[in-house]
Amino acid sequence: MIPHLLSWMTFVPIGGALVLLLLPRGHDDVSRRVSNEAVKIVTAVVSAIPLILSYFLYTGFDPARSGMQFMEVAPWIPSFNIYYRMGVDGISTPLILMTTIVSFVAVFASWGINKGVKGYFCMFLLLEGAMIGTFCALDMFLFYVFWELMLFPMYFLIGIWGGPRKEYAAIKFFLYTLAGSVLLLLGMLAFYYYSGNTPAERTFDILRLQRLAADPEGPFHADPAFWMMVFVGIFLAFAVKVPIVPLHTWLPDAHVEAPTAISVILAAILLKMGIYGMLRINFPILPDQFQDFRFWLGLIGCVSIVYGAFCAMAQSDLKKLVAYSSVSHMGYCLLGIAALNAAGVNGAVFQLLAHGMGSAMLFLLVGVVYDRAHHRQIDGFGGLATRMPIYAGYTSLAFFTSLGLPSLMGFVGEALSFIGAFQTEGELGSPMRYFAVFSAVAIVITAAYFLWTFQRVFMGTLNSKYEGISDMTAREVFTLAPLGVCVLLFGVYPTPLLDMMNVSLQQFMRMVQGAGQ
Amino acid sequence: MMDGKALDNVASLAWFAPELAVTAALLLVVLADLVPSLRAGRAAPAFAAIGLACALLAVFFYYVEFAVARHGGGGAAGGGLPHLQQILSGELGGATPPVDIFAGAEGVGRNRFGLLRVDPFALFFKMLILVSLLLVVGFSWHHRGIRRYGDGEYYALLLASALGLLLMASATDLLMVYLSIEMVSLPSYALSGFFRRDRKSSEAGLKYVLYGAVASAVMIYGLSLLYGLTGTLSLQEIPSRLRGTLSFAPGLLGQTPALSLATLFILGGFAFKIAAFPFHTWCPDVYEGAPTPVTAFLSVAPKVAGFAVMLRFLSMAFPDPAARDAVNPNWPAFLTVAAVLTMTWGNLAALGQTNVKRLLAYSAIAHAGYLLMGVVTVSSGMADAPREQGEAVIRVGREAVLFYLVAYAFMDLGAFFAVIVIADRLGVEDLDGYRGLGWRAPAVAAAMTIFLLSLIGLPPMVGFVGKLLLFKAVIEARLFWLAVVGVLNSVISLYYYVKVIRAMYLEGVPADGQTVPALPVPKFATFLLYAMAVPTVWLGVSFGRLYELVRYSLTGIAY
Structure with a gap:
């Protein structure tokens, strides 16, 4: 086992970003082209390192053990009991694996970037490091630093290399997310203050805060009304990232304007941060409030699923369609967590992975056709299957997993979430069943819009404008194939992933039982 | 709080070296301006820098003296450098009694309390003030406008102001408080109007004078009320006098309307210095019109000193802020209102700005509001809590203020210096002129981005x-x-x-x-920019030692 594995995975990309800055810039056309290629190759190599290391993470991770693994603890700011604490469990490990795969793929999806190359890949690597760090951090302070560190690279990536309305989209993303995160900051400070009577006892340690929550006499049970406020504040911080309806409006803008690779990262990984934060911080530290909030969580999930699906159906822009389908798909996660039984919670986390893979494929595929046709209007194509058979094949795979076709990854997540929602016990059982039934309507709508889109783009007579359109290049196949393999493999045989997360999720369910049960 | 023995005037000089160094530099600058060869050789900025550096060194030695030497049991002044390591590693000593100086000559006008106090709190502020002044001298060094209008006057005014700032950080006497603030204000008026033939600069100077005169009048009215109520000018004596002589019936403005009014007016004077509501309105016009190095100076140094004098005044005059005493004015309420209005007004007004200097001026107002939040960490809710707990909370607020001032000094001076560099190279201060700067002058733009992200x-x-x-x-x-x-x-x-x-x-x-023409930036400017950008990032990652320093600096204060 490699010592400090998680730190290496986090800081190799961040260090790589600094190395990129030091690469010389070309002064004439030839040397500039050479320098740009060099930057891309260095980035590919740097982002391959976490990918390789994640193999060791996968093999070294013991799914049967509950609690954190690969722990690293070092004092950072002793005056405030701030520690550098890293560690992973069954919830974060699969997410980290997905992050390294998707980031590596995204480097190749960015190969076509040719303005401000150094800046782009520098920001990209910074973002990758911050994302891995967020999934590893076990100290609230560290978590927050990584969480915020994702913001400004994203701002630049959308704002500089984005589409026509990039400035609007970038600042909207920044404002929405920052508005959320400052609430998280306040919540974090409230936890810190109430975690001990003297400064020496106070802590940002997430695990210790979770243990304090488990103690019925603990500080987080004293003033329910106050903690409900804190709970809602932190929930909003994470909900902006999920995003839930009605806080989702930044997402379609950001997705539409972002360059392809950044849309991929945004959909596949950044959206997962919201649910991850809830599972790691929001719900386990304030279990009583979570129990009171479950109804609303289910309702929000149901509304997001249905509303997102209807919105997706109404879109004429391919990227917007995928963006709204993300809103809809992330709703399943909330529904599954609200159910709070084995099927529901497993389904929710599996759905994170399924959506990560599925949406990454979708955005890559939209990028492929956009690079050729320079537009994304669904109605502007027609009959592309005859000219782009490989592309049509990959698209159908991505569409089918997104609409939840059995034997693909999307089905497992959605089905488990639904089963969980139906099986909800206690007084919440009846409303949850209603939510599940309503959400089931969305499955039909989802199938409808994906199939209708497929029909409009690929079937029918070939649009004469695209007579000479070429099929996917080897580079494009190379970016999509790993994701496609994952979608198929874990769709047919989800057990390895489910096994990996099962123990941790059981622990999560014990933690959020609350004082009432 | 420990009462030190007040030193007489002659003995006080041993603790007055920084101020003396600044005074000497001031005289040298004025004299050098009379000698043509020295004027051509740019002696003025050199003398100013040397004087400030000497003062900084002296302050540092005093600080070491407090933190290490005296704690270790006596020892003469100046046992400094061997203990540098100790200071840097954060092993600071416990509380040491402050030194009160200038208590009059032996026999003549001798009072029990000095006019000034030297303690880690004052020295901390003096260090911060001197460091920012040194940076301001660095900004002004190559500034074309300042050279054109005359080096000598500029640096003389700057040093005069510096002297006032140092006194502000130490003042423990109402008269001294007032005089030191005026000592800062008067040169500042001249500095803002320094470009005599520039209409905007002259306008800035005049506006500053007018607002300053009002604020000063309000403040001295408050001070005279307080003097009338207590019969003493010494801050140390105010609490006992208040307790001994006053017994009022509860009224509209708290239990002691006259005292509340006096406090409100005095706080008004401080609010002018830190550009807080309701005395913030001068700020945007003056900042926009004044020469940019002066703006940088105004946005940091007087604000830092203003907080120093405000914190000292509050903690010495009203040592029990939870209002358990019947004679406590409700200053937390005043300042809370001021904090909220200051930051909200500053931020909202900044949204529409297109001139970067003006934008930063509004942002400076907003930051005064944030800082005030740290001063008012006393709420009615704390009144029931044990006294120790209440004091601990106030102390936490004060620590935050001191820490934030350091942070603010680096990031705000940095941002203004970036504006200076850009204005010098491109001649623009408008947002439009900043277009594409990230691609033309990457080093400057990157530093500016660091400062702005830090300000957010x-x-x-x-x-x-x-x-x-x-x-x-x-x-x-x-x-x-x-x-x-x-x-x-x-x-x-975030938005602006x-x-x-x-x-x-x-x-x-x-x-x-397409290639863009690179904008040549002098090496000295880049160096100065990163001399501020690197601490801005480094202190954000590793702030433990700075925090320990801040915490130690507050040990001499009542809470």
Whole structure:
């Protein structure tokens, strides 16, 4: 086992970003082209390192053990009991694996970037490091630093290399997310203050805060009304990232304007941060409030699923369609967590992975056709299957997993979430069943819009404008194939992933039982 | 609080070296201006820099004296450098008694308390003031306008102001408080109007004078009321006099209307110095019109000293802020209102600005509001808590203020210096002129981005830690609503700071294959920029030692 594995995975990309800055810039056309290629190759190599290391993470991770693994603890700011604490469990490990795969793929999806190359890949690597760090951090302070560190690279990536309305989209993303995160900051400070009577006892340690929550006499049970406020504040911080309806409006803008690779990262990984934060911080530290909030969580999930699906159906822009389908798909996660039984919670986390893979494929595929046709209007194509058979094949795979076709990854997540929602016990059982039934309507709508889109783009007579359109290049196949393999493999045989997360999720369910049960 | 023995005038000089050094430099600058060869050789900035550096060294030795030598058991002044390591590693001593100086000559006009106090608190502020002044001298060195209008006068005024700032940090006597503030204000008026033939600069000078005169009048009215109520000018004596002589019936303005009024007026004077509501209105016009190095100076040094004198005044005159005493004015309420209005007004007004200097002026107002949050970490809710707990919470607030001032000094001076460099190279201060700067002058734009992100309060910059400490203090004082107001303000501020970043990076992006002419930036300017940018990031990642320093600096204060 490699010592400090998680730190290496986090800081190799961040260090790589600094190395990129030091690469010389070309002064004439030839040397500039050479320098740009060099930057891309260095980035590919740097982002391959976490990918390789994640193999060791996968093999070294013991799914049967509950609690954190690969722990690293070092004092950072002793005056405030701030520690550098890293560690992973069954919830974060699969997410980290997905992050390294998707980031590596995204480097190749960015190969076509040719303005401000150094800046782009520098920001990209910074973002990758911050994302891995967020999934590893076990100290609230560290978590927050990584969480915020994702913001400004994203701002630049959308704002500089984005589409026509990039400035609007970038600042909207920044404002929405920052508005959320400052609430998280306040919540974090409230936890810190109430975690001990003297400064020496106070802590940002997430695990210790979770243990304090488990103690019925603990500080987080004293003033329910106050903690409900804190709970809602932190929930909003994470909900902006999920995003839930009605806080989702930044997402379609950001997705539409972002360059392809950044849309991929945004959909596949950044959206997962919201649910991850809830599972790691929001719900386990304030279990009583979570129990009171479950109804609303289910309702929000149901509304997001249905509303997102209807919105997706109404879109004429391919990227917007995928963006709204993300809103809809992330709703399943909330529904599954609200159910709070084995099927529901497993389904929710599996759905994170399924959506990560599925949406990454979708955005890559939209990028492929956009690079050729320079537009994304669904109605502007027609009959592309005859000219782009490989592309049509990959698209159908991505569409089918997104609409939840059995034997693909999307089905497992959605089905488990639904089963969980139906099986909800206690007084919440009846409303949850209603939510599940309503959400089931969305499955039909989802199938409808994906199939209708497929029909409009690929079937029918070939649009004469695209007579000479070429099929996917080897580079494009190379970016999509790993994701496609994952979608198929874990769709047919989800057990390895489910096994990996099962123990941790059981622990999560014990933690959020609350004082009432 | 420990009372030290007040030294007589002659003995006091041993603790007065920084002020003497600045005075000497001031005289040298004035004299050098009379000698043509020295004037041509640019002796003025050199003398100013040397004088300030000597003062800084002296302050540092005093600090070491307090932190290490005296704690170790006596020892003469100046046992400094061997203990440097100890200071840097954060092993600071316990509380040591302050030194009160200038208590009159033996026999003549001798009072028990000095006019000035030398303690870690004062020295901390003096260090910060001197460092920012040195940076301001660095900014002014190559400034064309200042050279054209005359070096000698500029640096003489700057040093005179510096002297006042140093006195402000130490003042423990009402008269001294007033005089030192005036000592800062008068040269500042001249400095803002320094470009005599520039209409905007002259306008700035005049506006500053008018507002300053009003604020000063209000303040001295408050001071005279307080003097009338207590019969003493010494801050140390005020609490006992108040307790001994006053017994009022509860009234509209708290239990002691006259005292409340006096406090309100005095706070008004401080508010003028830190550009807080309701005496903030001069700020945008003066900042925009004044020469930019002067703006940088005004936005940091008087604000730092203003907080020093305000914190000292509050802690010495009203040592029990939880209002358990019947004779306590409700100053936390006044300042809370001021904090909320200051930051909200500053941030909202900044949203529409297109001149970067003016934008930073409004942002400076907003930051005064954030800082005030740290001063008011006393709420009515704390009145029931044990006294120790109440004091601990106030102390946490004060720590946050001191820390934030350091953070603010670096990031705000940095941002203004970036504006100076850009104005010097391109001749623009408008957002439009900043278009595409990220591609033309990457080093300057990157530094500016660091400063702006820090001003927003994003990790891993020092501005984030500063805000974290402020919000932490506010939450510990259970002023949750104030914390919410504060963070919402941070979100608002994001928009206008990002406007600058947007202009630099998102607009004017060179098209594929197109090259943009690089903007040559002097090495000295780049060096100075990164001399501020590197601490801005480094202190955000590793702030433990700075925090220990801040904490030690507050040990001499009542709470």
